[in-house]
Amino acid sequence: MTISKEALDEIALSEAEYRRIVEELDREPTPLELGMFGALWSEHCGYKHSRALLSLFPSRSPRVLLPPGEENAGAIDIGDGLAIVFKIESHNHPSAVEPFQGAATGVGGIVRDILAMGARPIALMNSLRFGPPDDPRSRYLFDGVVSGISWYGNCIGVPDVGGEIYFSPTYANNPLVNALCVGLIEKDRLVRSAVGDEGNLLLLAGADTGRDGIHGASGLASRTFEDDREMRPTVQVGNPFLEKTLIEACLEASASGHLRGMQDLGAAGLTSAAVESASRSGAGIEVDVSNVPRREQQMNAYEVMLSESQERMLLVVAPPDERPIRDMFGKWDIPCTSIGRVTGSAEARIYDGPDLVAQPPIEHLTNAPRYRLEGKASEKQLAARGYPMGKIPLPTESPAEILSRLVSAPNIASREPVYRRYDHQVQTNTVIAPGGDAAVLRIRGTTKGIALSTDGNGRLCYLDPYRGGAIAVAEACRNLSCTGATPVALTDCLNFGNPEEPEIYFQLEQCIRGIARACRVFSVPVVSGNVSLYNSTQDQPIYPTPVIGALGLLEDVTKHVSSGFDSDGLDVVLLGASEVRGRARDLSGCEYLDLVHEMVVGRPYLDLRLEQKVQGLCRRAIGEGLVCSAHDSSDGGLAVALAEACFSHHIGFVGQFPVLGRWDAALFGERQSRIIVSVSPGHLDSLGAIADEMDVPWTVLGRTQSKRELSVQGYFNVALDNLKEAWQSGLEAHPSSS
Amino acid sequence: MRFGILVFPGTWSDQDCYHAITATLDQPADLLWHKDSNISLDDYDCLILPGGFSYGDYLRAGALASLSPIMGPVKEYAGRGGLVLGICNGFQILCESGLLPGVLLPNVHLEYRCQWTNLRVERDDTPFSGASSKGDVLRIPISHGEGNYYAHADVLEDLEKKGQVVFRYASHDGAVTPKDNPNGSMNNIAGVMNARGNVLGMMPHPERCFEDLLGGTDGALVFRSLFESVAGRAV
Numbered sequence: 001m002t003i004s005k006e007a008l009d010e011i012a013l014s015e016a017e018y019r020r021i022v023e024e025l026d027r028e029p030t031p032l033e034l035g036m037f038g039a040l041w042s043e044h045c046g047y048k049h050s051r052a053l054l055s056l057f058p059s060r061s062p063r064v065l066l067p068p069g070e071e072n073a074g075a076i077d078i079g080d081g082l083a084i085v086f087k088i089e090s091h092n093h094p095s096a097v098e099p100f101q102g103a104a105t106g107v108g109g110i111v112r113d114i115l116a117m118g119a120r121p122i123a124l125m126n127s128l129r130f131g132p133p134d135d136p137r138s139r140y141l142f143d144g145v146v147s148g149i150s151w152y153g154n155c156i157g158v159p160d161v162g163g164e165i166y167f168s169p170t171y172a173n174n175p176l177v178n179a180l181c182v183g184l185i186e187k188d189r190l191v192r193s194a195v196g197d198e199g200n201l202l203l204l205a206g207a208d209t210g211r212d213g214i215h216g217a218s219g220l221a222s223r224t225f226e227d228d229r230e231m232r233p234t235v236q237v238g239n240p241f242l243e244k245t246l247i248e249a250c251l252e253a254s255a256s257g258h259l260r261g262m263q264d265l266g267a268a269g270l271t272s273a274a275v276e277s278a279s280r281s282g283a284g285i286e287v288d289v290s291n292v293p294r295r296e297q298q299m300n301a302y303e304v305m306l307s308e309s310q311e312r313m314l315l316v317v318a319p320p321d322e323r324p325i326r327d328m329f330g331k332w333d334i335p336c337t338s339i340g341r342v343t344g345s346a347e348a349r350i351y352d353g354p355d356l357v358a359q360p361p362i363e364h365l366t367n368a369p370r371y372r373l374e375g376k377a378s379e380k381q382l383a384a385r386g387y388p389m390g391k392i393p394l395p396t397e398s399p400a401e402i403l404s405r406l407v408s409a410p411n412i413a414s415r416e417p418v419y420r421r422y423d424h425q426v427q428t429n430t431v432i433a434p435g436g437d438a439a440v441l442r443i444r445g446t447t448k449g450i451a452l453s454t455d456g457n458g459r460l461c462y463l464d465p466y467r468g469g470a471i472a473v474a475e476a477c478r479n480l481s482c483t484g485a486t487p488v489a490l491t492d493c494l495n496f497g498n499p500e501e502p503e504i505y506f507q508l509e510q511c512i513r514g515i516a517r518a519c520r521v522f523s524v525p526v527v528s529g530n531v532s533l534y535n536s537t538q539d540q541p542i543y544p545t546p547v548i549g550a551l552g553l554l555e556d557v558t559k560h561v562s563s564g565f566d567s568d569g570l571d572v573v574l575l576g577a578s579e580v581r582g583r584a585r586d587l588s589g590c591e592y593l594d595l596v597h598e599m600v601v602g603r604p605y606l607d608l609r610l611e612q613k614v615q616g617l618c619r620r621a622i623g624e625g626l627v628c629s630a631h632d633s634s635d636g637g638l639a640v641a642l643a644e645a646c647f648s649h650h651i652g653f654v655g656q657f658p659v660l661g662r663w664d665a666a667l668f669g670e671r672q673s674r675i676i677v678s679v680s681p682g683h684l685d686s687l688g689a690i691a692d693e694m695d696v697p698w699t700v701l702g703r704t705q706s707k708r709e710l711s712v713q714g715y716f717n718v719a720l721d722n723l724k725e726a727w728q729s730g731l732e733a734h735p736s737s738s
Numbered sequence: 739m740r741f742g743i744l745v746f747p748g749t750w751s752d753q754d755c756y757h758a759i760t761a762t763l764d765q766p767a768d769l770l771w772h773k774d775s776n777i778s779l780d781d782y783d784c785l786i787l788p789g790g791f792s793y794g795d796y797l798r799a800g801a802l803a804s805l806s807p808i809m810g811p812v813k814e815y816a817g818r819g820g821l822v823l824g825i826c827n828g829f830q831i832l833c834e835s836g837l838l839p840g841v842l843l844p845n846v847h848l849e850y851r852c853q854w855t856n857l858r859v860e861r862d863d864t865p866f867s868g869a870s871s872k873g874d875v876l877r878i879p880i881s882h883g884e885g886n887y888y889a890h891a892d893v894l895e896d897l898e899k900k901g902q903v904v905f906r907y908a909s910h911d912g913a914v915t916p917k918d919n920p921n922g923s924m925n926n927i928a929g930v931m932n933a934r935g936n937v938l939g940m941m942p943h944p945e946r947c948f949e950d951l952l953g954g955t956d957g958a959l960v961f962r963s964l965f966e967s968v969a970g971r972a973v
Contacts, residue, residue: 150849150850151850154791154850154852154881154883155748155791155794155795156750157750157751157790157791239794240791240794241747241748241791241793241794241795241796242794244747244748244750244790244791244794245747245748332747333747419852420851420852420853421849421850421851421852422850422852423850423852423881424852425852425879425881425943425946425952426750426751426754426789426881426946427750427753427754428754428757428758428945428946428952430952431951431952433953442951444757557951558951
């Protein structure tokens with residue numbers, strides 16, 4: 001063996017993997033070939049540790065248009081000849097190193113995934129995790145990430161309609177930045193990421209290629225770091241203006257019918273775009289890197305092939321179509337250059353002028369090793385899960401004090417200070433803006449609407465990865481159901497620590513199994529996704545955090561509801577429980593336990609069948625016009641959910657329900673499968689009748705009132721204005737360090 | 739009535755304006771490409787410079803677009819008394835072009851803001867506001883990072899004296915207070931016109947609220963005002 005361990009570490013390949021490459025090539029690889037293998041066999045591109053597990057997800061349904069895993073994003077048939085394309089992707093490691101550009105280019109990257117399918121990007125969402133906001137470095141990362149998303153997303157004219165933000169010390173050194181993009185396209189115009197026939201030309205459109213981002217996939221995203229800051233030069237820098245013009249030019253090109261294929265340049269840059277497209281067509285390619293426009297002098301073939309410079313797309317055209325396509329990009333002043341062609345060989349032949357510098361067989365490049373490891377639950381996790389919950393004392397604080405602390409806690413407080421920095425209205429389709437349970441967009445030219453939600457509770461997944469995974473799916477779908485939308489597909493971003501450690505592999509495997517189980521029960525397929533492993537610094541892994549992005553469909557968008565009470569005198573009903581009873585186990589992993597008792601213990605619980613029925617009832621009640629609002633009881637429990645429902649229209653609530661069992665668990669515990677609805681006047685009996693018919697437990701909680709007070713008889717009676725102010729200022733109460 | 743909607747690279751409200759105009763007025767609108775320096779604008783009754791980030795707003799918001807080839811014909815059009823409405827980035831471009839006084843600085847809190855605002859109508863005798871009444875409060879959203887209207891003291895005084903301020907940020911009941919100013923604009927100015935009264939720039943986006951499904955319809959009043967003004971003129 002002629003290669004040093006240091007050189008292999010640089011590209012995150014093991015010695016055994018190197019030996020396999022030598023065997024398959026029957027010779028030593030050239031430096032460029034080794035770089036190409038390193039990139040395509042990285043966890044980020046090759047899914048070495050996750051591919052086998054990901055196959056557990058159900059991925060088909062009558063609405064799924066493309067074979068799963070073969071394209072940049074999943075495509076869902078929504079009728080009327082239209083398809084929704086969507087995907088979520090992580091940009092965690094770049095954001096840890098340089099939060100502004102890391103998050104900005106995360107947005108840019110996911111937008112190009114959607115664009116590569118020929119679809120117009122119509123919505124963005126973000127799921128973010130940081131360390132505590134009073135920690136200066138976490139605050140710096142939080143501010144930088146939000147600013148980067150705002151800067152990039154606002155400039156490209158795609159509305160940012162929601163997402164989530166959570167804080168926990170476990171993310172202090174490994175923030176999570178997951179970006180989701182949704183596209184809309186006529187379904188018979190979907191563009192494939194393939195190269196078609198021999199003789200087709202490869203055109204590179206967009207930004208010049210620089211040295212930024214080399215080893216992004218193999219380095220940053222595929223191993224752990226002691227000090228992220230030294231990796232700063234591997235982070236790319238975005239140009240949202242170019243992205244905006246690239247969107248318009250690519251959509252014009254796609255509409256012209258002259259494209260044979262299109263692929264974005266993301267992780268592993270030109271290497272991955274060209275090789276993976278060729279692989280899908282079973283063809284070979286020839287690329288001459290001397291034709292690639294450069295941003296810097298004296299770049300070598302290795303740097304050009306592995307650069308992750310942003311805002312670049314690979315287009316495939318038949319030779320007669322080269323001129324019209326280049327003219328289209330010329331109209332938008334976007335460079336578009338022929339860099340190679342499709343061949344009949346099975347190799348990726350890379351030339352630097354006259355010199356052949358690499359010719360790896362495509363089959364080997366795209367056939368990354370797959371590892372199936374043995375997972376094992378950690379003792380610490382088992383101890384936390386098995387904690388005797390009955391021993392947790394009742395709090396010394398009053399229910400009113402706890403409610404006020406909870407609504408102003410960073411994990412629950414209003415997200416408005418963040419989302420008002422994102423343009424959430426451009427394209428004028430946003431029906432429910434950020435702040436509700438799910439966003440709703442109308443689909444212009446039809447009666448339909450789509451609903452979007454993201455969800456993933458790291459604390460619950462840490463305590464029980466299987467149930468936590470299932471709960472992530474349940475909550476994401478419940479959020480959709482609270483608008484009236486039917487869940488039709490999911491995308492997932494799996495954020496975990498180092499999978500080579502048995503405890504982490506256990507979390508990964510169990511979470512995936514839990515997600516898969518819930519998907520089967522709800523009949524929703526996972527149609528796209530991304531895996532982000534090695535989220536670990538100095539042996540401190542993050543909570544296992546699968547983020548589920550859910551897509552729902554409303555046949556009639558005018559029949560949606562929001563989460564807030566919108567008038568006084570309405571009956572308020574809890575769906576999913578026949579009484580308000582607090583059991584010690586309802587405290588498992590809840591925000592109240594973490595905030596007040598400073599404990600993360602217990603075993604979360606979910607009854608999938610009940611969940612499915614509750615959601616079905618909620619959708620039916622909305623569709624039949626029986627309810628005016630619906631809000632799920634989640635972070636902070638029932639009391640916080642009631643407070644949130646009061647905030648949006650300054651409507652008060654009087655609760656007259658008996659609190660049974662432990663009052664802290666009844667009011668603040670996070671038992672699943674519960675939805676709070678306000679009932680349209682005169683429809684309480686009909687709602688009760690269909691709940692009974694569908695075998696869903698329910699109970700009346702009280703009534704909305706014009707008086708701005710929130711009360712639960714015997715427990716608290718608080719002024720809504722004060723409570724709302726605490727909620728609104730919760731995120732800002734930790735002043736920025738900048 | 740025919741509208742011309744300018745499209746610069748980086749413009750993103752062009753389609754939104756197109757939909758708002760066609761939906762509220764059922765009148766034709768054309769998208770006009772910025773490179774077209776020889777275009778005849780005579781066929782248009784009103785030009786709209788929409789929102790977005792023209793040329794990425796690199797250098798300064800609206801600065802590069804103000805030098806774009808189509809701006810020559812636009813200036814001639816405005817000079818002949820043609821109606822020109824600049825929304826958001828369009829307002830910034832009109833200021834950078836010298837078609838409107840003043841300039842839009844970065845928001846005073848240095849953050850981008852996308853939120854609903856209340857606008858008090860200061861004049862109801864302009865082509866941009868005739869369908870509303872003086873003192874009305876319109877609910878129209880903003881979405882910008884640089885909407886902080888600034889003019890030298892003498893310019894500002896002159897604007898106020900001549901009644902060129904058409905819309906001001908206000909409370910829901912029409913009080914003009916610092917609390918209701920979302921970006922630090924002088925005198926809470928949200929929309930201002932030239933002395934002749936045929937060119938208006940406004941930071942809020944009327945094209946974003948022309949139907950109940952989107953949360954409001956007050957934006958339609960701006961387009962209806964333009965239509966009534968042109969229809970009235972034709973009679």
